[in-house]
Amino acid sequence: MHPVDIHMATEAEARPGFERNVTPDCGQRTLSFADLERWFSTSSPVDRVSYFRGFLALDRGPASRHGEEAGRELDRVATALMVMAETGDVHLIQRRNNPYDYTYIAIMSRAGVRRRASGGKRGLT
Template identity: 40%
Template structure:
């Protein structure tokens, strides 16, 4: 999955664990679409089509993606498709020398 030429028209559903698994096995340059929609609204809005459980999981997954970015494991980028319609992408970075420790931290860290 080194290049994305076409984005799906439906929202992707991905769990925090699936995101972590992808980060652990991704080669540099691999791309994962981890959400499609408007992340901030999908997590907090009352009128979203997501239930409370799905919103909670989406928020956890988004925080985990941010932590992976802060740890240097991925770049996070967005692609705008239209009003309130974005693809949220994680692009795998080369694994740092301390990748094993960083990945362990990513998988075990408490997300507040």
């Protein structure tokens, strides 16, 4: 088993939201931007959150197969997480469930927590 999967919840345990070390992919496929902000402001190093389950390349943006509003929200979340990854606040990984079905996961980095604690530049500004 890969070390990242050790702390991941099973699908039966998964709940939408940003609980520590939980993959929330039952019912809610996309983490909202507000929930991402809350997770970022309260998480500890190595805490992880699943922010989407599906196929990001097809599902983000206004042409999303889940609808325009859902696609725009996913694009907003994914773009914010890419910026956070570029600044070292989070690490982004994906887990393949089936063809064209991935769970996208953000892991809080130690640098992100230190920057947040010192009042430095936040990834969600």
